[in-house]
Amino acid sequence: MNLHLALFLIFGAICVAGAINLLVQRHPINSALSLITVMASLAVEYLLLGAEFVAAVQVIIYAGAIMVLFVFVIMLLNAGEEERSGGSRIALLIGVPGMILGSTIVAWVLLEHSATGSVSIGALPGDPKKIGWLLFHDFLLPFEVTSVLILIAIMGAVVLASKPELSSRGEKER
Amino acid sequence: MVPLSYYLVLSGILFACGILGFLIKRNIITIFMSIELMLNGVNLSFVAFAAHWQHLSGQIFVFFVMVVAAAEAAVGLAIIIAVYRTRATLNVDQVNLLKL
């Protein structure tokens, strides 16, 4: 039992617990908080792998921005507890067995056929300078494309979320 | 030293939880969070593989996934707000007009 494995197991357990809690909780804000827990412990897992920049960005972007948006929307819509409605038999009859089948196969393959490599703590230091170099040289085009993507997403979000009656009211005022 | 497969199994568990959440949760926001959970699971495997192959591109990929997740969250939450405005519910079982 070395330090790396111990830390991995501790935070992995927190991760899984958070993920399961996300499923079990009926109130969305609890699910959101569980997800934040998952993300935070994932950030620690990244640190264990040496990806410190990714870990920091994970916290800042995921926990600090995306999840804040979720919490914000939950607060804004004042979402209550989940209703129990029997909407879809197919999801339960086909989807869940499919999911279980798929994950079983993947787990079996991972454990039986590819469990050869292992990683040590801080295996690959994710130095911000190197990452920046890669991002702005080797991956410049994808980077620019994603920037366009996010610009479009911003505009789309603004259009979608703006109240439709806003324009008609504006016309009335005129 | 931790076997690579442990990381992969952890990522697989997170991904499976995401799928399960998508399948069994009714609240549209929670479903959306399940997607984020799946993305996080995938990110973990990217970082683990980056460490395993000693190549930073795996970590770079995580950034792109994050950006896409951010874009998706912005648009998705805007859609949720729009749906809530028109249907006054967050239950996906009641938002089912897209059919014959």
Next chain:
Amino acid sequence: MLSFETFLIAPVIKIVIAVFVLLTAVAYTVWLERKVVGHIQNRWGPTRVGPFGLLQPLADGIKFIFKEDLTPPHVYKPLYIAAPIIAVMCALTSISVIPIGNAIRIFGYEIPLQITDLNIGLLIILGITSVGVYGVALAGWSSNSKYSLLGGLRASAQMVSYEISLGLSLVGVLILSGSFSLQEIVAAQSGSWFHVIPKWNIFQGQIVAFFIYLTAAYAETNRIPFDLPEAETELVAGYHTEYSAMKFAMFFMAEYANMITVACLATLLFLGGWHGPIFGPPILQAVLPVAWFFLKVVGFLFIYIWVRGTLPRFRYDQLMAFGWKFLLPLAIANLVITALVVALKS
């Protein structure tokens, strides 16, 4: 190789000292604020407890501890309790990567004046402060009261919005120093031009960035003129309307601890950290950098309080428009110009 002493003992000692110093500093920042605002408003401020009211913070603390801890019946209890804890935890944690001076030698050990030196220290601070939003937001939501909810909504929107400008204003500094490590950023600011003008980042063309940082930091810490989340005249007390006693005190502490963190960060990033004139005997030379650091932090805090005593509060839409339509473009322009200048120089 890390020895047991340096790995465990020294950090524990440092953590204890840091928390003690921080909490004291918080307490006396409150005192300072009351004094300064009092004088600005032509009053005296606290005078009764101790000389110049210096023991007033202690009295306040005792009062908070002994007050009855009321929990309103309609709140969502787990989060209602968790919210102030999150807030104060984040506020106290972020101080851990802040260095206050060069490493000093005590008993033959090299001890850095900082709990831990990470080479992504700045990112850690940004991450922790961004998580700090949850304290406010959850407090507002779990209180189950319209004033709290509005305060929480306002706070989260405001903090997310201004975090972008804040982060972008720091990028200029990062370009100049080429590192996320706060030690290295300070080291990059040593020296001076013609022995007169110190090479602080604020004098290296980052003056615009400094003011962006200043403005965004006020919004991040919910201070006047951006204290919309707790605007008394509109929202009673905003997100902590339903809190009392020690839970309220925790929010209070979190706010002032955040102020201090922000002030430290401003000192480190823009004002040259602990660099300043060094003179006198060796013992004085050892102490002076720390003294300079504290002086700068206090100066920054004074500006905070000064602004509070001077400026009126913004309207909420003005706040958002200012952040997105003025501050963000300005920060981007600053970033582009800095990058261009650095690229042309090299």
Next chain:
Amino acid sequence: MTENLHLWVIPILPLIGAAINGLLGRRFSRQTVVAIALAASGAAFAMALWVASQFSSASAPYVTYVAPWIRAGNFHVDFSFYLDQLSLVMLLVVTGVGFLIHIYSVGYMWEEGGFYRFFAYLNLFMFFMLTLVLAKNYLLMFIGWEGVGLASYLLIGFWFTKDSAAAAGKKAFITNRIGDFGFLIALFLLIKNYGSLDYTQVFESISKLPSETAGVGLLTSIGLLLMVGAAGKSAQIPLYVWLPDAMEGPTPVSALIHAATMVTAGVYMVARSHVVFDRAPSALTVVAIIGTLTALFAATIGIAQTDIKKVLAYSTISQLGYMFMACGVAAYSAGIFHLMTHAFFKGLLFLAAGSVIHAVGGNQDMRYMGGLKKYIPWTYRTMTAGTFAIAGIPPLAGFFSKDEILWKAFSSPQGSWVYWLIGLITAFLTSFYMFRLWFMTFFGEFKGDHATSHGANDSHGHGHGAPHESPMVMVVPLAILAFLSVFGGWIGGRLEHFLSPVFSGGLAEATEVVGETASKGTEHLFMGISIGVALLGWYIAFLLYRQRPDMPARIATGLGGMYKAVVNKYYIDELYAALFIKPLIDGSTAILWHTVDQGVIDNSVNDAADSARHASDAVRHMQSGNLRSYAGWIAAGAAAVIAYMIWMGVR
């Protein structure tokens, strides 16, 4: 190949003109359109003259390589241009006559709608024709070949609102298509057997054949197929029917495309491929026979026509027959010589006819003309030069070239006295019908209606009083062409010498040798007979149409059915309609339309749509509108894909 002549510039210039006028011309004023079109064709002519001045027989052929086109294994086709003596002659004729006709068109078309369109087409035609002439391989030549067909179609149908013009355009296009089919198959055979379409390579491979008779079957079929193509383009039996109808186009078009340049492309192609024909004597014989028959056949029809342009059209067919006759007896340079002089005098005749039509206000029927000599003196003078030239009166151009052909037809090893005799009869007929035209048009009394003679046929309808002379812009080209028609024949011997490097080797050389060595006396005797025949034609025409105007009608009734057959062009059009067109239409209607299209294709499409609808009716219930159901399907599908991929990987 010492110097780069930039040959590619020559075809590109008219293309630029066509592009500018065609795309933007609608907004231009007429003056601008004219300036662009004339600049384009004039620049091409100037460039051609420059190229000619740089040309030296010693370093010919010149090759300009522009770009690769097709690279498929060993088979290469490039965009490259080729200039030797033969293409130089063609180049000068095409650009020179083309430029003159451009100028003439300015006056002729000034009042017409679609002015810019006309000049765009005309420039486009120049581009394709120059590509055809300058191509270095058969495929590029084929591009030009098809392109001139397209331009011809567009210009015949220029007045596309008129049914007859549209139909004539289609007829020309489809008839040409039949010829092109033969040409294409010839190209395929070349690719299959020689792996190339490049002139140099193909001819080299053919020349390397071990003996004179090796591969003669293949070469004969290639030659015959090429002749089919040439017959289509150059209006030879049996594909000549489109050319008379093509007279629906504006007269400058008839002059440029259907007399001077495009229709001679077939002759050019046969001359270009002389290496193939030299090795395939039987194919050459077929060429000669077709040419001879066409010459006689068209000339007999020409006698009875009353439409001035139709007479000229049949005359063109007949003259083209002469050229093929020359090629058929391996006297290629004589054919090219006649091609050149024919371009001058037939271009002149058409333009002059256009001027006549212009003068009488659009009427084309010679029976309503007459006595125009005093109204349109310049047209009269130039047309006289053209008529005497084509009739073969010395010392005008036509005499030299036609006499050359007749002499070669007799003296060449490939020749025979039969060719010569038929050629002689044709020469007599030519002289007769041309003087008939001349007398009917310019002499006697004016029989047209002064007030109403407009807009009858050419839709050239603007108000006319008495017949009047054309503007200078039309007369000057006429004068230049008349000059060339008069004196153009004097270079005959030198032209032959100039062209000889191209046709060196093979049968042509033998023909030359025989021609040179035959006794001068025989040659002079033949020359005398030709002159006599031409003068006889003039005399009979004079007798019938000047002295005794009542005679033609009496002769016509005397001949009865035969005359009727000639007037109706031997009922060839009706024959084709009955033999080919009607069975084709009936078959298409009954089998292809009702059975195949409606029965098979429509039904299968409808059935496919029906079955798709039934299937979707069954499947659409899957689309429940419930998001989670969809997610379930996705999860199951993903599991299936993962299972499959891992199974593949593990296996």
